[in-house]
Amino acid sequence: MKRYLYFFLAILASGFVQVSLLDYFRVFGIKPDLCLIMAVVAALSFRPKWAFAFGIFAGFLKDIFALGGFGINAIAFSLWVFLIIELNRRLPLDYELIQLGVISIVSLLNNVLSAIFAIYSGKVIPPGIYFGIVLLASAYTAFVYVPVSRIVKPIINLTQT
Amino acid sequence: MFKFKNKKLVFFLSVGAIVLAIWLILPFSKFVFLDTLKYPFGALSLIRREIGALIFFHRNFTQNELLRKEADFLKARIIEREEAIKENARLKEMLSLKQKSSYRMVASRVIARSPENWSSHIIIDKGRSSGIRHGMAVVNYLGLVGRVIETTQFTSKVLLISDPDLGVSALDQRSRQEGLISGTLGSNLIMRYLPQDADIKQEDTIVTSGLSSVYPKGILIGRVIETGREYSGLSHYALIKPAVNLSFIEEVLVIIQ
Numbered sequence: 001m002k003r004y005l006y007f008f009l010a011i012l013a014s015g016f017v018q019v020s021l022l023d024y025f026r027v028f029g030i031k032p033d034l035c036l037i038m039a040v041v042a043a044l045s046f047r048p049k050w051a052f053a054f055g056i057f058a059g060f061l062k063d064i065f066a067l068g069g070f071g072i073n074a075i076a077f078s079l080w081v082f083l084i085i086e087l088n089r090r091l092p093l094d095y096e097l098i099q100l101g102v103i104s105i106v107s108l109l110n111n112v113l114s115a116i117f118a119i120y121s122g123k124v125i126p127p128g129i130y131f132g133i134v135l136l137a138s139a140y141t142a143f144v145y146v147p148v149s150r151i152v153k154p155i156i157n158l159t160q161t
Numbered sequence: 162m163f164k165f166k167n168k169k170l171v172f173f174l175s176v177g178a179i180v181l182a183i184w185l186i187l188p189f190s191k192f193v194f195l196d197t198l199k200y201p202f203g204a205l206s207l208i209r210r211e212i213g214a215l216i217f218f219h220r221n222f223t224q225n226e227l228l229r230k231e232a233d234f235l236k237a238r239i240i241e242r243e244e245a246i247k248e249n250a251r252l253k254e255m256l257s258l259k260q261k262s263s264y265r266m267v268a269s270r271v272i273a274r275s276p277e278n279w280s281s282h283i284i285i286d287k288g289r290s291s292g293i294r295h296g297m298a299v300v301n302y303l304g305l306v307g308r309v310i311e312t313t314q315f316t317s318k319v320l321l322i323s324d325p326d327l328g329v330s331a332l333d334q335r336s337r338q339e340g341l342i343s344g345t346l347g348s349n350l351i352m353r354y355l356p357q358d359a360d361i362k363q364e365d366t367i368v369t370s371g372l373s374s375v376y377p378k379g380i381l382i383g384r385v386i387e388t389g390r391e392y393s394g395l396s397h398y399a400l401i402k403p404a405v406n407l408s409f410i411e412e413v414l415v416i417i418q
Binding site for chain 1 (some may be wrong): 172173174194195201202205206209243272274275276277278279280282284310311318320324325326343345346347348365382406409417
């Protein structure tokens with residue numbers, strides 16, 4: 001039970017960092033998506049029910065501070081968790097390099113989905129900035145995944161019974 | 162492709178129903194969360210400021226010395242201008258012109274920022290209880306910051322001028338050329354659909370035009386850094402560097418009257 005509680009607190013901490021401290025680490029105005037990283041770590045480390053719950057919570061936390069339709073991130077994150085769980089059944093995702101590829105693809109899909117919603121809601125975004133955000137944000141999130149997962153996974157494994 | 166057992170199907174349907182319920186029925190719950198999280202976020206922003214002050218000590222020390230010299234210089238200029246202000250007031254009274262009323266403002270601190278890259282907004286620690294309402298203009302001492310788009314009892318969301326959803330009616334202070342400024346999600350703003358003979362040059366100062374009821378007239382927005390022709394060739398555009406560094410604002414003023 002402790003590992004679930006600690007991971008829940010880790011998601012809360014990632015949400016805090018996402019909306020406050022992470023602005024100091026912007027690269028060309030882009031910051032990584034820590035909430036998405038936590039959802040992916042949940043999908044790779046927990047059983048499906050708990051992974052879903054953590055994924056929805058991470059998306060819900062992001063929705064509280066975001067603009068636009070409430071619940072979009074919660075639904076999107078649960079979808080990514082589901083796809084990762086299904087992929088994990090067919091391919092081993094234990095290696096860090098493979099996980100890096102997975103987070104890159106998931107981050108890219110998440111950014112494309114967010115961009116579609118943004119454009120659908122009427123935002124006019126210059127094409128250069130659109131592609132810059134999609135590609136750079138995905139790459140930056142994948143880059144940050146490795147250190148974040150190395151910090152979080154020992155916390156999960158330490159409390160594993 | 163995907164084989165489901167009945168139990169799994171029931172589980173996924175239940176999760177989907179719960180998520181749909183949250184999405185449809187409880188969108189107001191985020192306001193409760195925002196109000197609850199206001200104090201931890203306020204504490205976190207204070208800690209972040211203290212850590213920033215320690216890390217950037219030398220930079221702040223050098224900046225402090227320069228600012229002191231600038232303040233002394235400005236004090237002398239203020240004294241010179243006080244005489245001009247008094248004379249202006251006397252002359253206005255003589256001509257029976259109505260005095261401009263000063264704005265009522267509420268100062269507030271930024272406690273959180275946008276969690277995503279597709280919107281540009283901040284969350285401040287004042288809400289409806291402080292008199293803030295949807296649509297109010299937000300400024301700081303340097304210039305225009307944005308507009309209030311959501312309020313709870315104790316917090317508010319402010320859409321920054323760098324967001325493409327926000328359009329501000331503006332004019333060039335020198336040539337009085339009017340235009341509409343919007344954000345680009347980047348570091349600069351863009352003034353679009355200018356006529357081909359628009360008199361806008363680099364280093365021109367751009368201020369709010371006062372045409373809309375939201376933004377008072379004369380608030381500094383930024384300065385022109387580049388002009389050019391739109392891709393269609395039918396109109397011109399101007400890139401504006403905002404006067405306010407939107408990435409690192411800590412405190413803002415909400416114009417409530």
